[in-house]
Structure formats: structure tokens, C-alpha cells
Amino acid sequence: MHELSLMEELLRIAEAEALARGGRVETVVLEVGLLAGVEVEALRFAFEALKAGTAAEAAALEIEEPEGRGWCEACARIQPLEARFDPCPDCGAAPLAVVGGRELRLKALDLVS
Amino acid sequence: MCTTCGCGGPAPEGAPRRRRVSLERSLLARNDAFAAANREAWAARGILALNLVSSPGSGKTSLLVATLQRLRGRLPAAVLEGDQQTERDAARIRAAGFPALQINTGKGCHLDAHAVGHAAERLAPPAGSVLFIENVGNLVCPAAFDLGEACKVVVLSVTEGEDKPLKYPDMFAAAGVLLLNKVDLLPHLAFDVEACLAMAFQVNPDLRVFRVSAATGEGLEAWTDWVAGQVAAAPAGAGALP
Numbered sequence: 001m002h003e004l005s006l007m008e009e010l011l012r013i014a015e016a017e018a019l020a021r022g023g024r025v026e027t028v029v030l031e032v033g034l035l036a037g038v039e040v041e042a043l044r045f046a047f048e049a050l051k052a053g054t055a056a057e058a059a060a061l062e063i064e065e066p067e068g069r070g071w072c073e074a075c076a077r078i079q080p081l082e083a084r085f086d087p088c089p090d091c092g093a094a095p096l097a098v099v100g101g102r103e104l105r106l107k108a109l110d111l112v113s
Numbered sequence: 114m115c116t117t118c119g120c121g122g123p124a125p126e127g128a129p130r131r132r133r134v135s136l137e138r139s140l141l142a143r144n145d146a147f148a149a150a151n152r153e154a155w156a157a158r159g160i161l162a163l164n165l166v167s168s169p170g171s172g173k174t175s176l177l178v179a180t181l182q183r184l185r186g187r188l189p190a191a192v193l194e195g196d197q198q199t200e201r202d203a204a205r206i207r208a209a210g211f212p213a214l215q216i217n218t219g220k221g222c223h224l225d226a227h228a229v230g231h232a233a234e235r236l237a238p239p240a241g242s243v244l245f246i247e248n249v250g251n252l253v254c255p256a257a258f259d260l261g262e263a264c265k266v267v268v269l270s271v272t273e274g275e276d277k278p279l280k281y282p283d284m285f286a287a288a289g290v291l292l293l294n295k296v297d298l299l300p301h302l303a304f305d306v307e308a309c310l311a312m313a314f315q316v317n318p319d320l321r322v323f324r325v326s327a328a329t330g331e332g333l334e335a336w337t338d339w340v341a342g343q344v345a346a347a348p349a350g351a352g353a354l355p
Contacts, residue, residue: 002223002254006140013138021134037257037283085282085316094315095286104257106138112131 003039007046010106011054018055023113025056028106035068035084035101066103070096144258147226151233151261158240161344162233164262166284168277169250171270172294174202176327177245178209183330183337185210188344189242193232195224195249202247212236223254226261243344252281263343264289271295271302275309278316285316290323292336297326 010030018025028047032038040063047061068081072088078099079088087094139145155162167173177192184190192213194202197220206213214236216228229246238244246262248255256265267288269277272295278285285291291313293306306324313320323339325332 002257005221005223005225009140009143013136013140017134017136023130026131027133037253083282084286085279095318104140106136106140108136109134110131111134112129 003042004046004050006038006104007043007050010047011050011056013106014056014059014109015054017109018111021111023055023111025059025109026112027060027062027108027110028056029062029064029108029110031064031066031103031105031107033066033068033101033103035081035098036104037102038104040065064107066101068101069099071099072096141257141259144226147230148259148261151226151230152263154230155233155244155261155263156347159344159347160238160240160242160244161340161347162244162246162260162262163290163340164246164248164255164260164265165268166248166252166255166265166288167250167268167270168252168273171250171268171273172327173247173250173268174205176268176292176294176325177247178205179327179330179333180245180337180340181206181209181211183333184243184340187337188341189239191236191238191242191244193224193229193236193244193246195247197221197249212238218249222249222251223258224248224260225258229260241344243340252277252284256281256283256287263347266290266292268292268294269309271299271304271306275304275306276312278309278313282316285313285320288317288320290321290339293322293324295326295328296324296331297329 014025014028032040044061051057069078070081072079072093074091074093075088079096081096084098085095088096165173181190190211192206192211194213194215195218196202197218200215203213203215214232216224216232246260265288267284310322323332323336325336
């Protein structure tokens, strides 16, 4: 449910950037890691619901979803992580230190002027 | 480069200019900046802020009232109450004789650091006190929003599912303390405490656990001793807990 306030923040940044640089937003590129605790479909819904009246009114939303990665101390290696409490696939140690997959970033905007 | 068709030639006169602007901006950065300011302001005055999170119905407010009654005369305490609607929880705290301020989030499913910072300024807890922040009942969204607290305290009652730590791992991973509440009801339930704690430690091996009952007072002494110890260990200007 916090997807709504996250999307408000995204549109606030996009609006300010479009105003400062000039142009309207054509594409919003968002990065949402698979371990970010955010529902991508809820983000898409929030984007469509909130974009009217902003500089991103006609924009498309592209979402990149980097996979989870965890550091295993015992193996001294980065391992794939589907859920944050998953054990190391090699040695079984858990939990691993999450080093990837928690991204929640506005990566880029395509501006047209 | 021409941005109309992607060819190497110059853009035609009057054609729209299209460019990609790289931003790499975290959607939580603004909240995190407010949280850092809160943390600094509270540390400077030796205030221990604890962010209480749980599902609705875990007994957070009753547990808070029982905790405050135990702290009376030992430690100054104040409460920020977060709910979507009503002043009911703040009224309960004030009826128990402690300062409290209600934050209504409206449709919002979590407290944010900006609203909490302003509310804390109005509440003005005294130096060397403990500030309890009771978040909106929700085991998902409040996990992502730092309020500037020293520690998140997750309350799980034994009338809930014992596998909640695995179902809502982000919250249990973000918390420093787990209060297992309503333990007086255990004789009437099939809740497996050891299984529950094993799942909690699977997500977060560093969790500190207190088994408590707001109804009977069981376990509250150890919990309030811990709170008082944290305030004593964080003298003014010492910064947040590790």
C-alpha cells in the first residue's frame, strides 16, 4: 500500500526535473529490486492514477527488476537470493547479507522538448 | 545526434528534442533525510525513540499503557500515536497520565519521518526521556520508512499466526526487538513459541526477544529494564544505538 506514497515521491522528483531542465516526460525508468518489499503492479496502478496533471501525464513507465543477491561470509561469495531469509545455496548459512535487490530508484527520465 | 530517427545527422529544424536524463534517485531518500534530522535532534537531547510496529490487534496500545505505568517515576516518557483515523489511542495514553499526540495519516498506511518530526517538536519530550512512536497497525509498509528511531520494536501476539516472521520478513529483519505479547493466553492456544522464535531468528538472528503480557504484567519488568538501560546508555549527544 505504500506504493502510493512512493509514486507520489517519484512524480514529485520527475515534475521538478522536468521543470528545471525543460520538457515533458516521455518515459520514466524505475528500478525496483525483487527484495524491495514493493508490489510492481501496485506501482503501475499508482502511476496511472497519479500522473494526470503532472509533467509525466503522457509518460510511459518502464520498470527494471534487479534480482536479489546476498553475501555469504562463509563462502566469501555473492549468491542469488529469492527471498531475504533464504539460505546460501552452497553452504546453507542464513541469513545472507543482502547486497542487491533492494533498489527503489528513479533511474532516468526521457524528456522531450 | 538526430534524436528523431536515431541517424547520425543533425536534428531537423523544429523537430522535438529528446534526451535521457540519468537520475539514480532513491524514492526513500527524502524520508531518510528527515529521519536523519530526527535522529540527530533526539540524540542531542538524550531522547530514546522506539518505533512500535505490528499487525492491527496485537495489543500495542495496551502494552504501551502497561509499559508506561511501569516506567512511572523511573523515566520520563511521551508517546506519538499513529492511526489512519481518530484520537482514541492518544486519549488512552493521556488518560494513563502521559503526554501523547495523535498523528492521523488519513489514507496513509504508515508514518513518515517528516510528519513524525513535526509532531515530536510539538510534543517536546523532555531531555533524557523515552519517546514511543506507535506506528499504524501494518506489518508491511512501516518497515520501509525510517522515522529516526533508535530501534524498531515489533509486537507479535500469540493469537496471531506463529509464521508471521517468515510471511513479513522485512519487518522482522528491520526490528531490533520482538515483544511476544499476550503470553498469558498460551495455555488456551496451539501457538508454538519455539517454532515462532526459530522463524524470527531465521530472518534476524540479532533480535532481542521479550515474552510479555499486558494483561498480567508478565515479562514487563525485563522489557522496561531494557528500555531504561538504553536511555541510560545513550547520554545526550551520544548518537543512535548501533
